[in-house]
Amino acid sequence: MFRSVRHMIYDLIEWRSQILSGTLPQDELKELKKKVTAKIDYGNRILDLDLVVRDEDGNILDPEQTSTISLFRAHEIASKQVEERLQEEKSQKQNIDINRQAKFAATPSFALFVNLKNVVCKIGEDAEVLMSLYDPLESKFISENYLVRWSSCGLPKDIDRLHNLRAVFTDLGSKDLKREKISFVCQIVRVGRMELRDNNTRKLTSGLRRPFGVAGTPGLH
Numbered sequence: 170m171f172r173s174v175r176h177m178i179y180d181l182i183e184w185r186s187q188i189l190s191g192t193l194p195q196d197e198l199k200e201l202k203k204k205v206t207a208k209i210d211y212g213n214r215i216l217d218l219d220l221v222v223r224d225e226d227g228n229i230l231d232p233e234q235t236s237t238i239s240l241f242r243a244h245e246i247a248s249k250q251v252e253e254r255l256q257e258e259k260s261q262k263q264n265i266d267i268n269r270q271a272k273f274a275a276t277p278s279f280a281l282f283v284n285l286k287n288v289v290c291k292i293g294e295d296a297e298v299l300m301s302l303y304d305p306l307e308s309k310f311i312s313e314n315y316l317v318r319w320s321s322c323g324l325p326k327d328i329d330r331l332h333n334l335r336a337v338f339t340d341l342g343s344k345d346l347k348r349e350k351i352s353f354v355c356q357i358v359r360v361g362r363m364e365l366r367d368n369n370t371r372k373l374t375s376g377l378r379r380p381f382g383v384a385g386t387p388g389l390h
Contacts (some may be wrong), residue, residue: 170213177212181205202227207356209249214251222247279341283353285317290382294321297378302338303354303385310354311345312338321361349384354385 184205184362193201206227213220222243224231230243281302288298296319302312315336318326324389325331345351359365363374 174212177208180208184208198228199320207254210247211254212250214255220244220247220251223346225367260309278339279346281338281341283315283336283338285336288317288319288323288357290357291360292319292321293365294359294382295319295326296321296360296381297358299356299358300336300354301354304348305350306348311348311351314356350387352385352387354383356380357382 181321184201188198188201189203206223210221210223222240224243225229227305230240232240283300285298287298288296290296298317298319299314300317301310301314303310315338317334325334357380359380360377361375361377363377363379
């Protein structure tokens with residue numbers, strides 16, 4: 170409801186600026202005023218406010234100068250127009266929902282939730298743990314990497330994420346479900362010296378990324 174009213178207010182602000190600019194021809198100005206009054210009446214209706222009775226030019230009718238029968242007929246016309254607008258909006262929403270459901274039915278989407286508990290691997294230095302989905306028959310990865318930076322102390326480098334290392338591999342469609350096999354692959358990249366046994370300070374290096382290990386499931390299907 171808030172979003173609907175917000176969009177209507179934005180439209181009214183824009184149309185008000187056009188009216189106050191004084192650059193519109195009379196016929197366009199008249200049509201724009203009708204759009205403004207129709208939008209206001211529609212907004213009042215969905216907010217359960219009173220219906221304002223207007224004449225053909227969109228001006229509010231004065232009950233002191235308008236007969237009861239004229240007011241009643243004008244009220245009937247205004248109510249009918251608002252109801253037609255409500256039915257039109259309802260029909261458009263139903264069509265959008267139907268199209269959306271048909272689209273999802275034609276191209277279903279699935280997801281894989283991963284919760285990393287621990288990395289049991291003696292590395293000796295900082296490391297990067299990359300997890301991804303892999304098709305062994307086509308010999309290619311079918312997802313992006315979920316990256317976790319692991320410290321040499323055996324804990325995540327971002328300690329605030331301890332026990333909260335979660336990821337979701339999304340947008341897995343029917344094509345992925347038809348794959349004969351999908352493997353979950355974990356790669357470990359050591360970040361540090363060129364050689365772990367390099368104790369010579371003159372040759373000491375740091376920050377180098379070196380492949381260290383890999384693990385994977387035989388298949389998720």
